[in-house]
Amino acid sequence: MPIIKLSPAERRRLTAFTTCIILAVVAWVFAVLSTPHNFTVPKVIVFKNAPQRRAFHSLQSDTVNATVQGNGWQMLFSRFNDDESQLTVDLHTLDQRDYVVLGSQMRRINAAQPQNRQIIGFDPDTLYFDFSSRRVKKVPVELITSIDYKKQFAQSGDIVLKPDYVTISGPSELISRITSWNTDTLQLDNVSEPVSKQLKMQSVKEVNMTVYPKTIQVKIPVDEFTEKTLDIPVKVINNPHYYNVKVLPQKVKVTFMTSLTDYPDMDDAFFEATADLSLWEQKGYHALPVKIKRTPPYCRIVKIEPAVVDFIIKK
Template sequence: MAISFVAWLLFAVSSIQTYTIKAGISYVNIPEQKAFHPLQSDTVSVKMKMSGWKIFLKKLQPDTPHIQVDLSGLKTRSFIVFTNQLGYINRQFPVDNQVVSVSPDTLFFDFSKQTQRKVPVRPLYDIQFKKQYGIIGDTKANPEYVTVTGPLEDVANIEFLETDTIRGRNVGADIRTVAYLNKHQKNNITIYPTFSEITIPVGEITEKTVELPLKVENASRYTSVRTLPSKIKVTFLVSLKDYNKWSSRDFEAVVDMESWEKNKVQSLSVILTKIPDFCHVISIEPQNVDFFVRR
């Protein structure tokens, strides 16, 4: 029985079987001067012939592959038939994985007016810095704007395009990289150019402390309002090259009497209403102050 089981197992993993997987779709050879809306999901079922061993591995590590769909046929009609593209689709898979059919077999499209718009590039990043290092200036994209082409109703809703996430670990120097733009699964739009060169200035940072006078807001109905203390200390992180650039004149701290009038609080919270760019506040002392009011 053991020998029969092993023989059956070897036969099962070596024989060719039919297996169905889910696959995302993307579009190539999009006709110029035509904008379209797919009228179905961007995921299809692909029926394939492959060995039992590969099916076993697929079940252990399931994934969702992507297949490209040739849209050149939309020049003369409003639908694409997968049966007519099986040869093209099979070339996108290993030779021992044969695509038999795709469901649904027909993709339908709705055409609409095409338009163009320039939108800004917004870099995304997830960066961990060396100790006492950080971003010390504006992140720049080149180009800053890209051209989006597609259906009017889709393009009108795009205010900006994000890049793929730029990642870095233990970073202690400027980052210069090329990042591709993310369509956010909008397959019916085109972007030119499809990437942008991103520069992120990185430098050494240090702590600095300044003393600020407190301003009192919404105190016009009172003869006088005095806070205790009348000044606070703000500690922030700043780049070494800008250490002498920022002083107490570049910050502003206020307390608001409305919080006392509405909520009858015993002390007033300190609010920073003005902070220089790329200065990261790490502490305010004190965070709340007592006050005296003369009506």
């Protein structure tokens, strides 16, 4: 049961009064937001026309506070407009001095701003830079990969990078510490055929440094692999006294994985199996383990039978 019982006429008057209050508040908000205001907006600095003969390093943050002249609506929505969050600063004056005055570029900067949102000041207004000698150097490309091959498939040859070197330029102290430059990660899944991709180089974090080119071509040969078994002669090594040594058996069966393309060409000339006689002289071994000292590229040894060989020394 309502505490206050109103007649129909009183309820109509209360509704009209409440509506007037709401409309008055809305009108007041619109009036306030339509009034001109000066407000501060953070701007991320983007440099252009950097000096080519001088390496530089900014001595302050990459963000400045711009004082903008606009109305309350623009102030309210200024934080949500990412397209206007950057500020392009021209560095052509750094050829003669080590600072840039933002106020001197006000007309050019405002030409890129909406007419109803003109910038009237910056904090800080002057950007200072540190300079050092500039150096240019070529460094090899370091390919970063995360590749998952389909079962029975794998890389079957050397990776080709075009180009395999990039040119970097920047402060001498920084450039001297760089020995290679990484690519972005080449991430592939379930690969079963040769790869040919254009890959970006990792971006430069320093504003006073450049890398060229920014992309390279990557080619990775991929083939299906299968097992093959060959009889490989066992060679005795570390026999300084030239003993007459005979190993038993004289050949071992080596099972390995090879690509289908290379399968017909694989023979025992590509492999070298050894037995180390110093293990008998120095450690008293009665049988010598077999080691594969030479294998073809991109072949993987699966097993060696037998893994150890007996030996006889003839005097």
